[in-house]
Amino acid sequence: MTITRSETLHTLHIGDSGPKVAFCHGVFGQGKNWTTVAKALASGQEPTYQSLLIDMPNHGRSAWTDTFSYESMADQLAEFLEPHAPLALVGHSMGGKAVMNLALRYPHLVERLIVVDMSPVHYHGIRQFNHLVDAMTSLDISNLPDRRTAEEMLESQVPERSIRQFLLQNLHRENHPEGPKWFWQPNLDMIAANLDSLAGWEGPDGPPYDGPVFWIGGAQADYILPKYADEMRRLFPRTRQLMVKTAGHWVHSEAPEIFIPAIRRFLDQPNHNGVAVTGAR
Incomplete structure (x- = not known):
């Protein structure tokens, strides 16, 4: 495990070989929350993966900012991830909205996308x-x-x-x-x-993201609902979805025995060019 610090984002790097996958946590999380998932992807069956576990802005050991927007968060991520691109991105909750924004605005950086218990909508009334x-x-x-x-x-x-x-x-x-x-x-x-902005969603103008997208959510939470499906498909038409009946919002920590094999299967599958995720090594 190595630590990389840019001017803004603190990152743990787990894994010695294979394609790279970047993980973005939610509010009050830290990159290290993904350690169990990253270690599972770095060992065992082939292919193995390298994971970049990012402390998001204003969290963990990353720098603080004076203002908040998903656009600015996506810009910071894009600048940091560009040397590693194209690569797979995983984002939970706040991190999910950040990586969705990034994929829509910088699609050349994103080989595929995994969104964990979050939809591209404004969550009114969630307290x-x-x-x-x-x-x-x-x-x-x-x-x-x-x-x-x-x-x-x-x-x-x-x-x-x-x-x-x-x-x-x-x-x-x-x-x-x-x-x-x-x-x-x-x-x-x-x-x-900025809690209202955290709950919000202002998608960028432009075409949908045409890479493969996997939504995995907790059925006991209220963040991925049937009424959001049209907007999810409009922005991310190549989408598939898995709802874990036993899990709530933190599905990756509540049900790792389901989450880890599910995302591995998605990462292992060919992309739209007919080849498996390659990314920067």
Whole structure:
């Protein structure tokens, strides 16, 4: 595993050989959340794949920005990924909208696309992430003794233990002479100020993306619904879809035994030129 840092995006590189696949996480995620998937793709059956696990802007160890838009996020990704292109892209939630925007605006960079539990629509009335932002910003970390205490403090607002632990991966500690200091890695203020934009979708003008697209979603979530199908097909006509009955929004971590074989099958299949994904090696 190697670490690559551009001026803006922090990235883990897993795998020694094979085509490259870039992974883009959702709100409050980090590139390392894809480690289990990346290691599975890097070993076992042939072909193996190299994975670029990207910390998205304002998350993990990547740089913060003053404003938010999916267009600017796609621009940052395109600049970073161009030396590796064309390659397969995987995006979950916020990352899903970012890679959809990128594929529509920079189709020459994208060999194929995997969108995880997200549609190219504006989600009016979905308040889940508002609640999580409120929980994180209201947590008093100024005199926090340890991470376990932080989890106990979050429990009343975030009763699901798996989601609490997901949020707390963003809580980090630095040692100072006067004692440890805790801080949140994500740019919480910017995220809180742009929740409507995060839920939104403004697709670029232009032709649809004509490469193969695989939607994989959690049937227990509300992000991929039949009413969104027409827009999905209009923008991405070469699409296929899998809904995992047992999973919610974080389908890749909730059902890896289904998710990993499914995306491997898609990656292994020939593309529209009749050859398997090649990408930069």
